[in-house]
Amino acid sequence: MNNCLLEVKNLHTSFFTDAGEVKAVRGISFSLEQGKTLGLVGESGCGKTVTALSIMQLLPNQAKITPGGSILYKGKELLRLSQEELRKIRGREISMVFQEPMTALNPVFTIGEQIREAIELHGNLNKKEATNEVIKLLKDVGIPEPNKRIKDYPHQLSGGMRQRVLIAMALASFPSLLIADEPTTALDVTVQAQILELIGALQGLKKIAIILITHDLGVVAERVDFVAVMYAGVIVEYASTQNLFNEPLHPYTKALLGSIPKLEDKDAKLNTLKGSVPVLTELPAGCIFYERCKEKSARCKDITPELVEVKEGHWAACCLYEKG
Amino acid sequence: MFWKRFKKNKLAVIGGILVFGLFAVAIFAPLLAPYDPDIINMEQVLQSPGAAHILGTDDLGRDVLSRMIYGTRISLSIGFIAIAIATIIGVILGSISGYYGRLIDSLIMRLVDIMLSVPTFFLLLTVLAIVGPSIWIVMFVIGLTGWMSIARLVRAEFLTLKEREFVQAARSIGASDARIIFRHILPNALTPVYVSFILGVAGAILMESGLSFLGFGVQPPTPSWGNILTAGREYMEVAWWLILFPGIAIFITCLSYYILGEGIRQALDPKLKI
Numbered sequence: 001m002n003n004c005l006l007e008v009k010n011l012h013t014s015f016f017t018d019a020g021e022v023k024a025v026r027g028i029s030f031s032l033e034q035g036k037t038l039g040l041v042g043e044s045g046c047g048k049t050v051t052a053l054s055i056m057q058l059l060p061n062q063a064k065i066t067p068g069g070s071i072l073y074k075g076k077e078l079l080r081l082s083q084e085e086l087r088k089i090r091g092r093e094i095s096m097v098f099q100e101p102m103t104a105l106n107p108v109f110t111i112g113e114q115i116r117e118a119i120e121l122h123g124n125l126n127k128k129e130a131t132n133e134v135i136k137l138l139k140d141v142g143i144p145e146p147n148k149r150i151k152d153y154p155h156q157l158s159g160g161m162r163q164r165v166l167i168a169m170a171l172a173s174f175p176s177l178l179i180a181d182e183p184t185t186a187l188d189v190t191v192q193a194q195i196l197e198l199i200g201a202l203q204g205l206k207k208i209a210i211i212l213i214t215h216d217l218g219v220v221a222e223r224v225d226f227v228a229v230m231y232a233g234v235i236v237e238y239a240s241t242q243n244l245f246n247e248p249l250h251p252y253t254k255a256l257l258g259s260i261p262k263l264e265d266k267d268a269k270l271n272t273l274k275g276s277v278p279v280l281t282e283l284p285a286g287c288i289f290y291e292r293c294k295e296k297s298a299r300c301k302d303i304t305p306e307l308v309e310v311k312e313g314h315w316a317a318c319c320l321y322e323k324g
Numbered sequence: 325m326f327w328k329r330f331k332k333n334k335l336a337v338i339g340g341i342l343v344f345g346l347f348a349v350a351i352f353a354p355l356l357a358p359y360d361p362d363i364i365n366m367e368q369v370l371q372s373p374g375a376a377h378i379l380g381t382d383d384l385g386r387d388v389l390s391r392m393i394y395g396t397r398i399s400l401s402i403g404f405i406a407i408a409i410a411t412i413i414g415v416i417l418g419s420i421s422g423y424y425g426r427l428i429d430s431l432i433m434r435l436v437d438i439m440l441s442v443p444t445f446f447l448l449l450t451v452l453a454i455v456g457p458s459i460w461i462v463m464f465v466i467g468l469t470g471w472m473s474i475a476r477l478v479r480a481e482f483l484t485l486k487e488r489e490f491v492q493a494a495r496s497i498g499a500s501d502a503r504i505i506f507r508h509i510l511p512n513a514l515t516p517v518y519v520s521f522i523l524g525v526a527g528a529i530l531m532e533s534g535l536s537f538l539g540f541g542v543q544p545p546t547p548s549w550g551n552i553l554t555a556g557r558e559y560m561e562v563a564w565w566l567i568l569f570p571g572i573a574i575f576i577t578c579l580s581y582y583i584l585g586e587g588i589r590q591a592l593d594p595k596l597k598i
Contacts, residue, residue, distance in 0.1 A: 058492055061425070061426075087500060088498060089498070090495065090496055090497065092498060095496060095497060096493075096496040098492065099489075100489055103488060104489040104490050104492075104493040105493070106490040106508055106511075107490075107512065108511045109511075117494075117497070118497040121498050122498060166493065170496075172497070173498075
């Protein structure tokens, strides 16, 4: 696996709060090849964002990555780098687009200044060259009249425009990996489509690998090569997008796909997934999905299923597929 | 936006004009003063206000108006430099305290508590009594004992601002701590600092006047409002103008700084409807 860009192995991340240890991410592993896209799907609070922040190592103070795991980026162990070395990787190698374009830009600087900063942090361009680069980037992300817009402050732009600016900022130093944490959640549907299209187009243009975090399966279906479905801090199913949609294996994935309303039958009742995600401070023994599962059996209560390769390249963590 | 809101507050505009006027007086003192403030004229001792000397003369025949005009320079520069020192220290310590939190925060905040428990005025008197009166010492001591409230304000702003997403975004493009503190967070945290700066200047002017009145501040013959007042104290019964006018000057100056500071605070506070 030489063209492997990112390899996450057995990553555990916990928050140490007054209420006890909250195990937000509990041993997830996945890998991503150069130029490919991975969709990280799951409902709120299942550890998607924490996974992303763990890779960037931008976790809040009370969160800790449990020793024993590993995050290899281009063969380098990110968990063993110093703050200074990490700083050089952030932005230049791995960058991130955040969920809230409204708050992720600094309100007191023009967008031109902010993108230019991202360029200047890692390059050695002079001010004029950097400004030209900013204009080029803004053009790339589809902002009209970029040489006028660079003097705008964030509050003068719409949500979609701001998200474009953030994407330009993230791409400023030509990273190899872009982590997009729900980049379209805060935007309305038409703008969502535009932004996703933009990300797709830029990926083709700049040959970057993307981890797209979302709770929207529709977003995933069109844009990514592989999908990892997360539930309560673990990956329950991992497959190529096509396989996952054609033949979901894990009951959770099935339920998720079943809950998407279909245009064809208007009278059909909307399928919902009953219950809620277990509290992460007091996880039950056995399968974490037990309470809500439609295909549960007696032994699910005792066995914690491992992620196994059910078919080639299609992994699931469920007792249905456990051997023996 | 700021100007629109500020202009609606008539009192604050008056305060602003007065402060601006004081600056003009300080800058153009040589042009405005009708006499040399240091020229002693024994034939004109203790003249009451009249045509030749609008605000009268003092016990050495010096023109009170001219001395007060020159005194503006001293009073304003002490106020400004002292508070500038306090603001720089306060902003730096407050930023570091709020951004890093934990042990550093506790250490700096306990230092603030300790400093706040020291009565500034008596500390100043003690220091000046030991090293001898000097304008510079006055400025530095006022500065070194006045930074605590600014540090607290900046720290409080940092505590909320550091959790904002743009800080994380800055980190995600590889910005260093120093860059995040001073370039990304600080400009967002300055609003209360402006107000506290302006109010601080008024306090420092008042403190300087008090020290000069006690004879520890600006030394004669350099004119400052405080020492004109002191010199006039002995002749209070025969020459009321010697204490009345410097007193009014100190009063108006402080008042205009306070209403200007309050006006700026109100104009910058988005929660307040004007």
